[in-house]
Amino acid sequence: MKVSIESKVKFLATNPDLCLGCRSCELACGAGKAAKYTPEERNSKRPIVPSIIVTQAQGLNKKIPAYCRHCENSFCLQLCPAKAITREHGAVKINDDKCTGCGICEQGCPYGVITMTSYKVNERTKTLANKCDLCLDRQINDRTPLCYTACPTKAITLHS
Amino acid sequence: MSKCHNLSNQCLIDKAQNEKIDLVWDRYEKMLPLCGFGEKGICCRICMKGPCRIDPFGNGPQEGICGANADTIVARNLVRMMAAGAASHASHGKEIAKTLLNVGRQTAKNYSIKDPEKLKAIAKNINIDIEGKDIHQIAREVAYESLMDYSRFEEDTCTWLTNTITKSRLEKLEGLGVALNNIESSVADIMSRTHLGTDADPINLLLAGMKTSLGDYTGMQISTHLSDVLFGTPEPVISTANLGVIKKDAVNIAVHGHNPLLSEIIVDVVDELNHEAIAAGATAGINIVGVCCTGNEVLLRRGIPMASNYLSQELTILTGALEAMVVDVQCIMPSLSKIASCYHTKMFTTMPEAKIPGATHLELHDEHALENARDIVRQSIEAFKRRDESKILIPEEKSNIIAGFSTESIVNLLSKIDSEKPLRPIIDNIVNGNIRGVVLFAGCNNVKVTQDYNFVHMAKKLLENNILILATGCGAGAFAKNSLMNSEATKEYAGESLKAVLTLLGKEAGLDVPLPPILHMGSCVDNSRGVDLAVALANELGVDLNQLPLVASAPEVMSEKAIAIGTWVTGLGVPVHIGLMPPVEGSPLVANVLTEGLKDVVDGYFIVEGDPLTAADKLTQVIEEKRAALNIPSAVKEEK
Ligand code: SF4
Numbered sequence A: 001m002k003v004s005i006e007s008k009v010k011f012l013a014t015n016p017d018l019c020l021g022c023r024s025c026e027l028a029c030g031a032g033k034a035a036k037y038t039p040e041e042r043n044s045k046r047p048i049v050p051s052i053i054v055t056q057a058q059g060l061n062k063k064i065p066a067y068c069r070h071c072e073n074s075f076c077l078q079l080c081p082a083k084a085i086t087r088e089h090g091a092v093k094i095n096d097d098k099c100t101g102c103g104i105c106e107q108g109c110p111y112g113v114i115t116m117t118s119y120k121v122n123e124r125t126k127t128l129a130n131k132c133d134l135c136l137d138r139q140i141n142d143r144t145p146l147c148y149t150a151c152p153t154k155a156i157t158l159h160s
Numbered sequence B: 001m002s003k004c005h006n007l008s009n010q011c012l013i014d015k016a017q018n019e020k021i022d023l024v025w026d027r028y029e030k031m032l033p034l035c036g037f038g039e040k041g042i043c044c045r046i047c048m049k050g051p052c053r054i055d056p057f058g059n060g061p062q063e064g065i066c067g068a069n070a071d072t073i074v075a076r077n078l079v080r081m082m083a084a085g086a087a088s089h090a091s092h093g094k095e096i097a098k099t100l101l102n103v104g105r106q107t108a109k110n111y112s113i114k115d116p117e118k119l120k121a122i123a124k125n126i127n128i129d130i131e132g133k134d135i136h137q138i139a140r141e142v143a144y145e146s147l148m149d150y151s152r153f154e155e156d157t158c159t160w161l162t163n164t165i166t167k168s169r170l171e172k173l174e175g176l177g178v179a180l181n182n183i184e185s186s187v188a189d190i191m192s193r194t195h196l197g198t199d200a201d202p203i204n205l206l207l208a209g210m211k212t213s214l215g216d217y218t219g220m221q222i223s224t225h226l227s228d229v230l231f232g233t234p235e236p237v238i239s240t241a242n243l244g245v246i247k248k249d250a251v252n253i254a255v256h257g258h259n260p261l262l263s264e265i266i267v268d269v270v271d272e273l274n275h276e277a278i279a280a281g282a283t284a285g286i287n288i289v290g291v292c293c294t295g296n297e298v299l300l301r302r303g304i305p306m307a308s309n310y311l312s313q314e315l316t317i318l319t320g321a322l323e324a325m326v327v328d329v330q331c332i333m334p335s336l337s338k339i340a341s342c343y344h345t346k347m348f349t350t351m352p353e354a355k356i357p358g359a360t361h362l363e364l365h366d367e368h369a370l371e372n373a374r375d376i377v378r379q380s381i382e383a384f385k386r387r388d389e390s391k392i393l394i395p396e397e398k399s400n401i402i403a404g405f406s407t408e409s410i411v412n413l414l415s416k417i418d419s420e421k422p423l424r425p426i427i428d429n430i431v432n433g434n435i436r437g438v439v440l441f442a443g444c445n446n447v448k449v450t451q452d453y454n455f456v457h458m459a460k461k462l463l464e465n466n467i468l469i470l471a472t473g474c475g476a477g478a479f480a481k482n483s484l485m486n487s488e489a490t491k492e493y494a495g496e497s498l499k500a501v502l503t504l505l506g507k508e509a510g511l512d513v514p515l516p517p518i519l520h521m522g523s524c525v526d527n528s529r530g531v532d533l534a535v536a537l538a539n540e541l542g543v544d545l546n547q548l549p550l551v552a553s554a555p556e557v558m559s560e561k562a563i564a565i566g567t568w569v570t571g572l573g574v575p576v577h578i579g580l581m582p583p584v585e586g587s588p589l590v591a592n593v594l595t596e597g598l599k600d601v602v603d604g605y606f607i608v609e610g611d612p613l614t615a616a617d618k619l620t621q622v623i624e625e626k627r628a629a630l631n632i633p634s635a636v637k638e639e640k
């Protein structure tokens, strides 16, 4: 059973030549994340950060979507002292309840696609790492990742 | 990429960074990436079924929900930009025309007719009989006839279009059905035909765009010439430009925007309040400085120094020595009021249609104009007392400039050489190749280009090739700030034959020095002056505008007004260079019409080229082709 799920989880690829920098992917990803926040997280204004980030170098008319590669030998997974990062169905995933916010994964990621955010819960600052989880919850229900779905030019594609 | 070509401004950009104040360049960086659908013009927000986006790569949707394709969407968006540009220039002209009407009715107590001769000349030009009429009656009739261009319902072509271009050009435009009868209805026509489900034919849309752009032209003609009547026709004037014009020991007041109705009032009340500023400790009294086109207006007519053009407007406040920023309409960054709040600077808005949160609103065009102007100046003097000395940093650099080249003043100058045919010396020198051609620089700054860089580099190369330059708007501001509008610039940058002509003209005209190589013709509405000169030359030579060795350039183009201007310039038959691609790439059809197809219809067309040196070469090339077609080959310098 597990095997069949794993085989259907797809990874992202992008073609920067087709990217127009509309940030629809960012918007969809961020909205998807926010929809999963608990009422407490919402009350304490947990920041919403998309896991796909569209960048444009100044003076260079090229837009590049940056996203997690779910590397085979993931530095983030290996470096995390709290063992908060695991691989599930092929995706490298951060488990919020274990993350201590130390930021080591952010520093270790060669693609710069892990973002640290902080917010206050009961007067205490809580810091968490955020990254792409391939929209696992959608994929295992036969739905495509949000960023892929939102991209109007098909600059984002899926592959196994 | 550096931010400003003029390095003296850099210290203030650094200062902003130290003080954690965001400037236009920082906001741009934060905005990246810019949305490519908007950049290419293929995002439609015209109805609420959308917004719709067309995938230019062919994978995603090729039609909006209503079925509009990329061509329709791009054309609709573009002509809406033209209509907005036309609306802004036209309402500027309308305000001036209404003021002239009220002066004629003797109900506008703060304004008068400063150039009655020009008023009579206009009346003659637009076929108003002035025999036995007093000046106020002529003013009323000229104003009425001008206002007809905003309200006519008969199909007759606008007065200010008919009487300001060549006959053959007028016939051509009338033949195409784009010679409009009414400026405001051309704008309304664009809004109505671009409503969902109306005009879907890109060519039909673009023709309507040409028509409303000619409305922009007509509004500009009215603005320029009726302003001359009310405030005086510019004469050559010596002044200075760049942030160094702000004085440490003065109450500094910047006037910014476009409409001289307001700035003139401020300049008027300064003399009577100067002693109050001195009493407050400002030993140099009150110092008015200009920003953007309001700055150009008061520079040309009153010799007021120019502090900044569009992109560096925020830096005037960063000097810490600006007591007030007084603005009217257009090109005013809303960021100014927030930046002013970090300083002692007071910001004043003055027009009912242009309020900015955080600014104090005091209107300057109604019956309270004078008392409100005094109030603004007095509040500025109060602000001077609150200056924080530790925050003052005024860049030292300022350039000497000679400005004020209206068509009339150029003709006056030249008539000292040939009083019968004043344009003859220019024509002779164009024919014999001493002047190879003319480029009119206009338009804005754009944060996507190092400020003024394109202007300066294109100009230097063109001058070296003996091409004479005319400039308006923020283009003129760029040249003024960067020392290209004085006699030294002629010596340094003009090619040998151009230098000789400018030196001779300067001497014969009774100035001791060469004329500057770039002639400052005024604000962006004063592009009409460039047309007047070109029309006079064309008529003298017996040719149409498209035959003249003349091109226009807006190398740092940004605003909707610039799109409208560029379009009517092509409509008058003159090629236009733009340094940035307008939002049309999403429709190869529309892009091709602008850069190619237009040529067959109106002779003018757009040349898109981002690199200033390549652009200068392309324009030189066009000029050479026009010379060859006129059979006046270049006698001077071979192409490198
Ligand atoms: S921030 Fe969280 S997920 Fe990243 S290494 Fe530290 S504990 Fe692990």
Ligand code: SF4
Binding pocket: A012, A028, A029, A030, A032, A050, A051, A052, A067, A131, A132, A133, A134, A135, A145, A146, A147, A148
């Ligand atoms: S796959 Fe899901 S989580 Fe990953 S970037 Fe796309 S939308 Fe975000």
Ligand code: SF4
Binding pocket: A014, A018, A019, A020, A021, A022, A023, A024, A025, A026, A054, A065, A150, A151, A152, A153, A154, A155, A156
């Ligand atoms: S949605 Fe697609 S085109 Fe838009 S920014 Fe993301 S990857 Fe680029």
Ligand code: SF4
Binding pocket: B044, B045, B046, B047, B048, B049, B050, B051, B052, B063, B064, B065, B066, B067, B068, B073, B196, B197
């Ligand atoms: S007008 Fe047509 S293309 Fe534009 S938003 Fe509406 S449905 Fe979409």
